Amino acid sequence: MTDTYHPEAFADAWLSAACASGAEKDRPALNRTVLIEQYDGHGARLVSTDGYVLFSAWVPSTEATFAMWAPPLLMEAPDRVAVAMDTDGRAASLFKFIRSTAAKEDGPDLGELTVSLGDPADHPDKPGQLAGMAVTYVSFELPNRERLQLPIFEGKYPDWRGLADGFIGETTDRISLGAENLKRIAKLMALRPSHQLRWTFGGTNTGAWVEVYSDEQQAHGVRVEGLAMPVHWDVELNQPMASTVAAAEETEADDEDGDGVVVSIDRGVPGYPDEEPF
Numbered sequence: 001m002t003d004t005y006h007p008e009a010f011a012d013a014w015l016s017a018a019c020a021s022g023a024e025k026d027r028p029a030l031n032r033t034v035l036i037e038q039y040d041g042h043g044a045r046l047v048s049t050d051g052y053v054l055f056s057a058w059v060p061s062t063e064a065t066f067a068m069w070a071p072p073l074l075m076e077a078p079d080r081v082a083v084a085m086d087t088d089g090r091a092a093s094l095f096k097f098i099r100s101t102a103a104k105e106d107g108p109d110l111g112e113l114t115v116s117l118g119d120p121a122d123h124p125d126k127p128g129q130l131a132g133m134a135v136t137y138v139s140f141e142l143p144n145r146e147r148l149q150l151p152i153f154e155g156k157y158p159d160w161r162g163l164a165d166g167f168i169g170e171t172t173d174r175i176s177l178g179a180e181n182l183k184r185i186a187k188l189m190a191l192r193p194s195h196q197l198r199w200t201f202g203g204t205n206t207g208a209w210v211e212v213y214s215d216e217q218q219a220h221g222v223r224v225e226g227l228a229m230p231v232h233w234d235v236e237l238n239q240p241m242a243s244t245v246a247a248a249e250e251t252e253a254d255d256e257d258g259d260g261v262v263v264s265i266d267r268g269v270p271g272y273p274d275e276e277p278f
Contacts, residue, residue, distance in 0.1 A: 001040060001080060003061040007113040007142060008102035009220035011095035012191065013046050013057035016212075016224045018092060019188040022050035028153055032087045035157055036138060037078035038117050042068055043221075045078070047160060053184045054160055055226035062112055069221030074165045082117045082135040083153040094140065094148055114141040163227060167209050172201035175208060176231040185210065185228060205230060 014034060022030035035047040043060040058071035072078075086092060101107045116139045139149040189197055192212060200209040212224040 001038065002114050002116040003038060003040065003044065003063070004112040004114050005044075005059060005061055006220045007098045007110045009059050009222050010044075010113050010115065010140075011098040011102075013044075013059035013222050013224070014091065014095045015099070016188055016191055016222075017046040017048045017055045017057040018086070019048070019184050019191075020050055020053045020055040020226065021048040024050075027051075028085070029083065029155055029157055032085065032089070033153055033157075034084050034086065034091075036082050036084055036115075036117065038080050038082075038115075039072055039076075040079045042072065044115065045071060049158060049160060050180075050184070051158070052178075052229045053181050053226065054164075054228075055184075055188060055224060056160075056164070058221075058223040060221040064221070066221075071223055074161050080117050080135055082138050083157050084138040084150045085153050086150060090148055091140065091150060094146060098142075110145070111143045114143075115139070116141070163207065167200075167202055167207065167227070169200040169209065170203055172203055175201055175204060177208070177228060178231055181228045188212070188224070188226075 017034055018032075021032050021034065023032060025031055030048075030050055033048065037045040037047070039045075041061060041063045043058060043064055046057045046059070048055055060069045084091065098110060098113075101110060117135045118137045118139060135152060137149055138152060139147065141147040185197070189195065189212070192214075195212050195214045198211040198213045200211075202208065207227040207229045210226050210228060
């Protein structure tokens with residue numbers, strides 16, 4: 001199935017969400033991937049995460065009227081879903097080109113961007129299969145200019161809805177965010193220097209909700225928000241706490257001094273849980 005979008009709006013949404021994508025080859029579900037949730041005739045929600053930071057960008061389709069620009073509730077299931085893999089950066093390059101072209105006063109009219117979440121019935125390499133089966137590829141097409149097809153990740157994507165839908169803001173005395181998380185947030189805001197970032201904290205050791213905000217209506221209804229997980233804080237010592245693991249799972253390399261405390265291997269700093277929240 002296909003939907004059409006304003007090219008600069010979809011490009012903005014894709015690049016915004018992708019700021020949170022991971023780059024670890026041994027975790028293909030998060031390695032430069034973008035989850036696309038398509039709502040036919042309404043729009044698409046694009047999601048990326050590295051396991052610690054998650055960004056979600058909603059972009060209405062060209063069929064959506066102004067009254068339909070608001071994103072669907074998280075409890076509303078999309079019509080189809082695909083995890084697009086952009087490991088070589090081709091989609092990122094395309095959307096950067098679209099943004100730069102749209103920003104030129106005398107730039108050409110790019111028309112509409114067609115986004116297709118294809119099934120086996122119309123896949124050029126797999127003819128003769130029945131429609132309605134699982135999505136097998138994602139394609140983006142600018143008329144008379146570019147057509148890009150990306151492979152999809154066919155495994156399980158992290159269940160991010162529970163954390164996002166269950167988030168509750170509360171007064172927070174302190175919160176500690178790692179440099180990598182802040183770098184991703186800064187990268188997101190560099191895409192829109194005239195906007196602000198709203199923070200809602202959920203507790204010292206709970207994720208912070210972030211929302212890109214502007215006094216003016218965002219172009220074509222694009223809406224960006226997300227979660228950033230903090231370094232876990234030891235309130236008594238007033239410092240990040242070291243991650244702990246069950247004794248049965250420890251090794252001498254993890255726990256050299258035998259005190260049952262290890263430093264997070266994934267992030268190289270104390271305080272991050274050994275299991276990613278997403």
